[in-house]
Amino acid sequence: MDSPSRIPTPPPRSTAIVVGAGFSGLSAAKVLVERGIDDVLILEASDRIGGRIHKQEFGGVAVELGAGWIVGVGGREVNPVLDMVAQSGLRTCLSDYSNARYNIYDRSGKIFPSGIAGDSYNKAVETAVQNLKCQESAVRELIKVVDPSTTPITPMELAIDFILHDFEMPEVEPISTFLDFGEREFMVIDMRGYEHLVHRLAGEFLSSSSDGEITDARLQLNKVVREIQHSRNSVTVVTEDGCIYEANYLILSVSIGVLKSDLISFQPSLPRWKRKAIEDIDVMVYTKIFLKFPYSFWPSGPDKEFFIYAHERRGYYTFWQHMENAYPGSNILVVTLTNGESKRVENQSDEETRKEAMQVLKDMFGPNIPEATSILVPRWWTNRFQRCSYSNYPMIPDHELLQSIQGPVGRIFFTGEHTSERFSGYVHGAYLSGIDTAKVVLEEMKKENEMALIEPLLAMTLSQTDAVSGGLHKYDMSKQMHLTGKLYSEPIL
Ligand SMILES: Cc1cc2nc3c(=O)[nH]c(=O)nc-3n(C[C@H](O)[C@H](O)[C@H](O)COP(=O)(O)OP(=O)(O)OC[C@H]3O[C@@H](n4cnc5c(N)ncnc54)[C@H](O)[C@@H]3O)c2cc1C
Numbered sequence: 001m002d003s004p005s006r007i008p009t010p011p012p013r014s015t016a017i018v019v020g021a022g023f024s025g026l027s028a029a030k031v032l033v034e035r036g037i038d039d040v041l042i043l044e045a046s047d048r049i050g051g052r053i054h055k056q057e058f059g060g061v062a063v064e065l066g067a068g069w070i071v072g073v074g075g076r077e078v079n080p081v082l083d084m085v086a087q088s089g090l091r092t093c094l095s096d097y098s099n100a101r102y103n104i105y106d107r108s109g110k111i112f113p114s115g116i117a118g119d120s121y122n123k124a125v126e127t128a129v130q131n132l133k134c135q136e137s138a139v140r141e142l143i144k145v146v147d148p149s150t151t152p153i154t155p156m157e158l159a160i161d162f163i164l165h166d167f168e169m170p171e172v173e174p175i176s177t178f179l180d181f182g183e184r185e186f187m188v189i190d191m192r193g194y195e196h197l198v199h200r201l202a203g204e205f206l207s208s209s210s211d212g213e214i215t216d217a218r219l220q221l222n223k224v225v226r227e228i229q230h231s232r233n234s235v236t237v238v239t240e241d242g243c244i245y246e247a248n249y250l251i252l253s254v255s256i257g258v259l260k261s262d263l264i265s266f267q268p269s270l271p272r273w274k275r276k277a278i279e280d281i282d283v284m285v286y287t288k289i290f291l292k293f294p295y296s297f298w299p300s301g302p303d304k305e306f307f308i309y310a311h312e313r314r315g316y317y318t319f320w321q322h323m324e325n326a327y328p329g330s331n332i333l334v335v336t337l338t339n340g341e342s343k344r345v346e347n348q349s350d351e352e353t354r355k356e357a358m359q360v361l362k363d364m365f366g367p368n369i370p371e372a373t374s375i376l377v378p379r380w381w382t383n384r385f386q387r388c389s390y391s392n393y394p395m396i397p398d399h400e401l402l403q404s405i406q407g408p409v410g411r412i413f414f415t416g417e418h419t420s421e422r423f424s425g426y427v428h429g430a431y432l433s434g435i436d437t438a439k440v441v442l443e444e445m446k447k448e449n450e451m452a453l454i455e456p457l458l459a460m461t462l463s464q465t466d467a468v469s470g471g472l473h474k475y476d477m478s479k480q481m482h483l484t485g486k487l488y489s490e491p492i493l
């Protein structure tokens with residue numbers, strides 16, 4: 001008997017696919033579902049939701065490997081993330097960095113007198129302002145001739161310069177987040193972690209089990225998107241495990257670091273303007289290293305929470321925090337590295353990093369301090385699903401660059417913290433960008449539906465015109481209508 005001929009099953013098709021289940025992807029998906037797009041499919045590469053919001057248990061407490069602070073509190077508007085914190089009763093505490101500059105240790109363990117530290121701080125601020133003025137007046141050449149007396153040289157100047165430019169957000173004043181939401185920062189100190197907000201958000205539109213685990217089939221974990229094919233009518237997604245999905249629209253919420261990498265290929269490839277925008281946005285790597293000790297040996301108290309190590313190598317284990325204010329008795333220290341130093345430690349063993357950190361601590365607090373019993377080194381740079389901690393825009397606001405990074409390519413819409421006009425880099429930027437992108441997609445859907453209604457009428461009119469003039473073919477006309485709409489308004493290459 002002949003075997004029945006196999007009819008290939010078409011790939012599952014949904015109205016919209018969201019790639020990535022971080023804050024932006026989930027907030028975008030939520031808006032779509034709430035507006036009646038029930039068949040949204042969320043494809044997430046890793047085995048968890050939250051992306052760059054991720055807590056881990058370490059030394060008996062929850063530590064935040066990614067976002068740890070609600071930045072922008074106490075201003076004229078309420079930060080939407082703070083609202084969520086309040087609703088979920090997440091425990092937080094105020095972080096006051098202002099004392100850090102008075103807790104600067106040199107390599108022999110001496111604390112710099114506050115006057116010297118204050119002078120260095122003012123000098124560093126002056127340099128930053130001077131650089132900015134040069135850039136703003138577009139006299140870029142001037143940057144090269146910055147007054148040498150303001151260039152950081154000594155270990156302390158280097159440490160303060162690092163804090164101002166690498167540790168604090170390297171942004172131009174006034175910073176939108178501080179302007180809108182306030183200048184205070186609250187650290188999340190809750191065993192449920194910052195990620196509780198992500199789970200809460202997901203639980204508002206996806207079904208979950210009684211213990212809060214998302215069980216909704218519209219969220220697919222361990223689905224690494226490797227290829228996105230896009231055409232005039234649809235988007236097709238191919239995942240690493242060989243699955244194929246189709247949709248009318250796609251929202252891509254992966255980080256700028258992932259966009260810069262070769263993890264996802266596009267067929268046809270992204271247009272030049274989009275590739276250039278991706279290239280032009282820099283990435284910041286920010287690493288919090290956690291060290292657990294049998295007992296604390298550092299000065300305690302709120303005004304001692306943050307301290308600085310001044311070394312002749314810029315950014316070398318510079319910024320420290322004890323966690324006693326957050327979790328008394330936890331005996332945990334956190335040291336923050338960025339960029340080159342982050343990448344360097346990501347590429348060495350944790351034991352090497354532990355030894356380096358111990359040497360620095362011995363410089364500050366003497367040779368008799370106890371050894372760290374464990375260490376936790378997050379690797380945001382080498383993680384192929386992140387490849388950065390957050391985006392780092394050029395100091396001069398560049399609206400064209402922003403428009404290009406936000407701009408859709410056909411049916412692919414881009415979202416994520418790096419697409420936020422005013423709050424790039426932050427959790428609230430990710431959250432708000434997801435909402436904005438979903439609204440743009442909904443608008444496109446509406447336009448397309450309206451077009452579908454008038455197309456038959458147009459076709460009729462055109463065939464009559466054709467008969468009379470032998471002019472434009474109806475297909476050309478409907479294509480032109482699309483081309484004049486936003487969907488294809490940008491040149492493809
Ligand atoms: C160390 C660190 C400290 C930070 N500190 C703060 C802070 O204190 N306060 C603050 O406001 N912000 C902070 N941030 C920034 C904040 O965490 C981010 O801005 C925000 O979480 C980004 O959300 P997102 O949705 O844009 O991206 P993500 O959270 O990165 O979400 C993107 C998702 O896409 C997934 N993905 C990637 N590639 C693929 C693929 N090929 N297929 C499918 N899925 C894919 C990823 O796994 C991820 O889940 C910090 C970030 C880091 C890393």
